[in-house]
Amino acid sequence: MGRRGRGFHRRFLRWGEAALALAYPPICQVCHEERAVPRLGWVGPRCRRQVKPVRPPFCHRCGLPFDGVITGPFECGNCRDADFSFESVRAAVLAEGVVRQVLHRFKYDRAVWFRPFLGRLLVRAARPGLSSGHWDLLVPVPLHPSREREREFNQAELLARFLGSRVGLPVRADLVERIHETPTQTHLGREARQENVRRAFRARPGCSLEGLSVVVVDDVLTTGSTTDAVARQLRRLGAERVCVWVVARAR
Numbered sequence: 001m002g003r004r005g006r007g008f009h010r011r012f013l014r015w016g017e018a019a020l021a022l023a024y025p026p027i028c029q030v031c032h033e034e035r036a037v038p039r040l041g042w043v044g045p046r047c048r049r050q051v052k053p054v055r056p057p058f059c060h061r062c063g064l065p066f067d068g069v070i071t072g073p074f075e076c077g078n079c080r081d082a083d084f085s086f087e088s089v090r091a092a093v094l095a096e097g098v099v100r101q102v103l104h105r106f107k108y109d110r111a112v113w114f115r116p117f118l119g120r121l122l123v124r125a126a127r128p129g130l131s132s133g134h135w136d137l138l139v140p141v142p143l144h145p146s147r148e149r150e151r152e153f154n155q156a157e158l159l160a161r162f163l164g165s166r167v168g169l170p171v172r173a174d175l176v177e178r179i180h181e182t183p184t185q186t187h188l189g190r191e192a193r194q195e196n197v198r199r200a201f202r203a204r205p206g207c208s209l210e211g212l213s214v215v216v217v218d219d220v221l222t223t224g225s226t227t228d229a230v231a232r233q234l235r236r237l238g239a240e241r242v243c244v245w246v247v248a249r250a251r
């Protein structure tokens, strides 16, 4: 768990829960109009019903859902000329509506009490594949240390630990580090952007993942260039296979 250790994060999560526990009866923290169960991450049944799971057809590489009828595996136009270091991305749900709002508040407003809600979505979708015995460890997408200090936690790591404890896989947050913040780069072309993101991560020298199968975990995936950059470093450490699991897929 990075520089602060797991104790810090456990205390931080408990503090978040305690702040809400003062509000009784527990109210849905999305709509504030229905009862919610803290264990389910403070999102009530009506809001939970609005969540859209990712269902086939989706690109077998980057997990992008496709509206329409396709039978059998397909690859989207984007992936056909991409050279990704991961073999596949899977997402539990679409990054829309309630999920989008919760992800934003989880990350930027320190709404850590949403972790069970997001974590359970991830566990439900990822457990069948990850419990197969074919995977060795989970690696959260790292934040730059100054960003993590400012935010006080890494949302990807909180989710990876939630998932790891439920599928019985260890979490390693020390294998890849983020050495540059990636500034807004909307003015750059796709290739320049990818090159920038690639340079932002570095594999920890002296670590070896020889022959291991590794799962990168993040909260949300948009273009895939960040997770790809992390996957690339894991491959450099010798990982044989790298796949990606995220809570939500943006289109």
Ligand SMILES: [Zn+2]
Residues within 6 Å of the ligand: 028, 029, 030, 031, 032, 033, 034, 043, 044, 045, 046, 047, 048
């Ligand atoms: Zn609600």
Ligand SMILES: [Zn+2]
Residues within 6 Å of the ligand: 059, 060, 061, 062, 063, 064, 075, 076, 077, 078, 079
């Ligand atoms: Zn694709």
